[in-house]
Amino acid sequence: MTKTIRVQYFALLRDQRGLADEKLATAADTPAGLYAELRARHGFTLPVEQLRVAMNDEFAPWDAPLHDGDALVFIPPVAGG
Amino acid sequence: MFKISPTPFDLDRLRRELAHPRAGALATFEGLVRDHNDGQPVRSLEYEAFVPLAEKEGARILGEARERFSLLGAICFHRTGHLRIGDLAVWVGVTAEHRAAAFDACRHIIDEVKARVPIWKREHYAGGASAWVNGATRGESAASVPPNFG
Numbered sequence: 001m002t003k004t005i006r007v008q009y010f011a012l013l014r015d016q017r018g019l020a021d022e023k024l025a026t027a028a029d030t031p032a033g034l035y036a037e038l039r040a041r042h043g044f045t046l047p048v049e050q051l052r053v054a055m056n057d058e059f060a061p062w063d064a065p066l067h068d069g070d071a072l073v074f075i076p077p078v079a080g081g
Numbered sequence: 082m083f084k085i086s087p088t089p090f091d092l093d094r095l096r097r098e099l100a101h102p103r104a105g106a107l108a109t110f111e112g113l114v115r116d117h118n119d120g121q122p123v124r125s126l127e128y129e130a131f132v133p134l135a136e137k138e139g140a141r142i143l144g145e146a147r148e149r150f151s152l153l154g155a156i157c158f159h160r161t162g163h164l165r166i167g168d169l170a171v172w173v174g175v176t177a178e179h180r181a182a183a184f185d186a187c188r189h190i191i192d193e194v195k196a197r198v199p200i201w202k203r204e205h206y207a208g209g210a211s212a213w214v215n216g217a218t219r220g221e222s223a224a225s226v227p228p229n230f231g
Contacts, residue, residue: 059138
């Protein structure tokens with residue numbers, strides 16, 4: 001089933017996507033599936049192993065079920081401090 | 082209290098908020114923008130954060146530290162935006178009854194913030210090039226990439 005997902009991009013992923021934010025339709029069932037789809041489409045260089053994912057403003061497992069209206073952020077390697 | 086701030090911090094106010102009658106020690110850490118990294122001259126830095134989750138994860142780090150080191154208070158502020166050499170990028174302040182716990186907690190907090198909080202740093206180099214600093218994200222669902230502390 002197709003879902004509408006909001007994705008926000010930061011840092012390297014924002015540069016590679018050319019956008020900070022988008023709503024998109026996907027048939028992916030999990031954040032892992034959606035990242036694979038977006039990586040193939042946009043040529044993201046970061047492998048999923050180097051990322052974490054947040055769903056609705058909280059860290060989530062890569063195999064969490066995606067629901068219509070979820071907000072996702074793929075989190076590149078952090079570098080605060 | 083953990084805050085992401087697009088503007089400079091009021092250090093006097095942060096210090097006052099940490100005041101506690103049982104405190105015998107206040108330890109602080111100030112992280113500054115330096116003019117080089119990995120042998121490259123750096124002209125300025127740009128920080129960005131995923132604010133809602135950064136503040137949640139930062140608050141968890143402070144809560145864990147309060148418990149582990151029996152702190153009386155703990156505050157961390159992290160800047161976002163474009164910073165110049167010498168600017169204050171991050172401030173950690175903790176109070177405890179004795180100095181050992183205060184020093185240890187301060188170090189622990191900044192190490193955890195660097196490894197866990199969704200904040201990113203872009204270095205701008207002399208000559209106009211720039212690059213996102215490739216740190217590593219540690220966490221329950223992250224791969225075990227060794228942290229690259231700057």
